[in-house]
Amino acid sequence: MTSILSAHGVGKSFGSHAIIRDLTFNAREGEFISVAGPSGCGKTTLLMCIAGLLKLDVGSVEFQGQKISEPPPGLAVVFQDYSRSLLPWKSNMENVVFGMKRLENLSAKEKHERGAEILSSVGLRGFEKHYPWQVSGGMQQRVAIARALAANSKLLLLDEPLAAVDAQTRADMQDLLLELAAKYKQTCLLVTHDVDEAVYLADRVIVLSNRPTHVIEEIEVPLKSPRDQIATRSDPIFLDLRARILSRIKSLKGPGGNADMPH
Amino acid sequence: MKQSATSYIVRKFGGLAVFALIWEVVSRSGLVLQDYFPPVTAILVAMGEEIRSAKFVDNLFTTWGRALGGLAIAIVLGIGLAIIAARSYVLRRMLSPFVDMLRVLPPPAIVPISIFAFGIGTKLYLFIVIFAAVWPIYINAVNALAAPEPVQIATARSMGYGDDEILYRVRLPAALPEIFTGIRIGSGLALLAAVAAEMIAASSGLGALLYDAGFTLRVKDMFAIMFFVGISGILLNALVATVRRWLIGWHIDLAAMGEHA
Structure with missing residues (x-):
């Protein structure tokens, strides 16, 4: 390797x-x-x-x-303090899309499709439109992890x-985490x-x-x-x-x- | 929780109704001179007459225009200045004594110097309104912008956002709730300043009418105009609240959740 x-x-x-x-x-x-x-x-x-x-x-x-x-x-970072790293004025989906800054070749629609796929793989299907502060702490950290994966990172x-x-x-x-690391080859x-x-x-x-x-x-x-x-x-x-x-x-x-x- | 329309009206206007009733009783009791303290019903009649007069409505809109126009400019200036000052601690410290000095000057105090500078006209009224409204907007905005959430900034930087993008996409939205506190205070000051400036240096607007009614001893008219100023304040606050709900509804919901938790 x-x-x-x-x-x-x-x-x-x-x-x-x-x-x-x-x-x-x-x-x-x-x-x-x-x-x-x-x-x-x-x-x-x-x-x-x-x-x-x-x-x-x-x-x-x-x-x-x-x-x-x-x-x-x-390279993407997930911080301990999800309640302060997520943007409270953005929905879970918008937070994930916010992480795709460097995927400039994707259209807004493609970014949302990618966001939906990743949110679903962290177990948050159906919570796309919720705001982070409307879901539990564990779910918020899932959003933060989804956002990090969204950037198409390697590390x-x-x-x-x-x-x-x-x-x-x-x-x-x-x-x-282990499942996602394998699935997204992180x-x-x-x-x-x-x-x-x-x-x-x-x-x-x-x-x-x-x-x-x-x-x-x-x-x-x-x-x-x-x-x-x-x-x-x-x-x-x-x-x-x-x-x-x-x-x-x-x-x-x-x-x-x-x-x-x-x- | 949904309340019935009646209970909403009672809670919203019940206090006002009781106040009006006491006023009416005191005024009619003979304890005070009715000439200088007319009953509410008589003031309402005078208000009805005023609002039917095209000239009065013109003056009402004139004052609203001055207050809203000045407020709009004050919002842009206050936030703009805050964005510049938030970049530099030294600049903020240098500005701070000026801000503390200027923000306590009452609007009438700057009327004479402003007349020298602008003459009598729209520019004068706008300047005084801006001067009154800009400081709370600036102070709230600069405080919020200068104290961003470090984890949000670090996250955005790691995603590849530059300083300018972070300002507009992270720091400014994060600061909006506090900025709106400043705008709400500023909006009241804007109306106050518009009326005050009109009392001293105008022949139009609610302030000018109020001054005129007062010193020609048209007491009912004077009270009627005061009531219209008050109502303008309520409407202005409702306008700011509507824009606030539209722009930072998330924050209102988040705060409400805290209250019920």
């Missing part, structure tokens, strides 16, 4: 606070990568840098062989997308503080250190696909990896203290 994304020697500071230092990793095409690390270690900053939304101080990020300096086509950056939804919805959405980079989720979803888990953060371990996840909420989670491989990553993160003494606690 070819590399779609590579970060090399990335460094980023805010003023005198070093957030990221000499961070390097690669993502292969079609891979699902989870990025786990202690709270406040700079996962979101890393994601913003990869998305071209923040400038790097040193190092480089290459996406599809191009050095990123501003948000590149083919999906997911910044704790499920942190704000309830546990039951969360399990359903994890399976939905390479996924998921930032999460939830180690179970990181292992459950990923082909590979990247473990980050405390700030200034860098990669301390890359762990292949040899669990078989498709994943299953009950079978996968009771698989000895899953339990072993989970324990290994948790203890690795816990061993990091950092500013946050309780390294495995959500922030």
Whole structure:
């Protein structure tokens, strides 16, 4: 498999606070990568840098062989806070169509057809005309995911997308993410503080250190696909990896203290 | 919830009806001089006479035209200025003392200087109305535009939208609810300023008629014109509310949902 994304020697500071230092990793095409690390270690900053939304101080990020300096086509971001990333004056359909900015060759009608297809594949058929604030939190995050897919992206950056939804919805959405990643041939980079989720979803888990953060371990996840909420989670491989990553993160003494606690 | 038409009318106009009744009773009781405090019924009769006169209706429309024309320009100017100022924190800070100083000047205070500048005529009235209405629109707009939702901006940028597109497609729509608060305040000030300017420096419009009626001791006419100014305020507010519902109905529904939750 070819590399779609590579970060090399990335460094980023805010003023005198070093957030990221000499961070390097690669993502292969079609891979699902989870990025786990202690709270406040700079996962979101890393994601913003990869998305071209923040400038790097040193190092480089290459996406599809191009050095990123501003948000590149083919890369979409889903933020944790769906209620603030969706546009409340637009219906769910209009929000999804808003994500098709770069599909300039599509007519308005074709964009709506594409929007309807994607909304239906995230399970929101019949909610096209609703406003985001008229549907549940889990459904809003589905709209945000649909909007990201709508851009016809190759790489999906997911910044704790499920942190704000309830546990039951969360399990359903994890399976939905895997299904969508396969269906739309996405390479996924998921930032999460939830180690179970990181292992459950990923082909590979990247473990980050405390700030200034860098990669301390890359762990292949040899669990078989498709994943299953009950079978996968009771698989000895899953339990072993989970324990290994948790203890690795816990061993990091950092500013946050309780390294495995959500922030 | 749907209410019956009767209960709607009672809630909307019940307070006014009680107020009018008390007025009527007090005026007719002999406790006050009826010459200076005529009963509501007599004022209503005077209003009926006024509204049948073509000359009065002309004057009414003149005032509406000045208030609405000035308001429209103030909306464009206020939002335009806010779009420019929202780009620069330094510029906002530099403008802020001017805005705080100018917005507290009562419209009549700027009439003399405006006459020197514009003479007496349409330009004068428009200027005074704009001057009165523009500040709340500007202040609300600049506050909203300068504090966008960072996640919305980041999302739009990652989709490939440029700064200008983000301004018109994200920041401005997001700021509209707050801008409308400014427009609502500005619309009241626009009417107020139009009438005030007409009282001092015009021979037409409700303000001029009011001044004339007052100082020629046509007390019923004076009250009748005051009532028409009040009614104009209600109509203007209804107009703004209609445009608001049309442009940001989503926000009204969203806010209503919060109230019932």
